[in-house]
């Protein structure tokens with residue numbers, strides 16, 4: 585998580601409504617149109633089902649209450665409006681209570697293609713359709729509970745598991761390989777890249793995922809592929825902390841990417 589941000593989240597008014605500017609709504613529309621044109625045949629059916637249920641508006645940023653009605657009716661989740669950056673503890677606590685943190689700001693037009701902070705488009709379009717899926721929702725809740733009880737060092741390992749599943753996970757389906765990770769689905773470049781011949785695709789193994797380093801500022805060189813979303817349900821039932829400790833004892837795999845350049849280098 586970045587330590588600084590230029591972004592400020594919006595606060596809801598007395599009626600719970602968040603007012604966005606024309607520019608902000610136009611940014612949402614641009615992002616929606618771009619992604620809607622390319623996700624068909626690339627994202628998993630569970631995502632498309634969730635997206636249909638959410639019926640997100642094209643021309644304006646959705647209100648969280650509208651998203652919440654659908655999440656509540658499907659998996660009992662809801663969103664939680666948060667500032668652009670929140671402490672890890674708050675993040676885990678919200679997830680453990682089936683509340684998905686959504687920073688209520690949208691990227692500037694200058695950062696249309698990439699920004700480090702997760703904005704409302706990433707959270708709503710990237711993650712909320714999957715949160716209507718019971719297996720995905722269950723795993724996300726389990727992750728929150730584990731993170732809440734974990735030490736600082738354990739959390740760093742747990743974060744890799746989250747990264748390789750919830751954010752950048754792929755899934756094999758009878759129709760072919762598909763995306764379910766919200767970090768991919770909210771990025772046009774990564775949507776093409778993830779399913780291309782360029783990155784490595786490995787069968788998902790939680791111990792491997794826990795041991796795989798990543799960088800947040802590049803297209804991922806490696807994705808883990810699950811056999812179906814029920815894998816996330818099975819994973820939620822496993823002793824994940826025992827796997828974390830195993831991963832800590834074994835250590836990290838060598839990165840398959842170039843190190844981030846130090847400032848001034």
Ligand SMILES: [Fe+2]
Pocket residue numbers: 702706707710711751766767
């Ligand atoms: Fe995310």
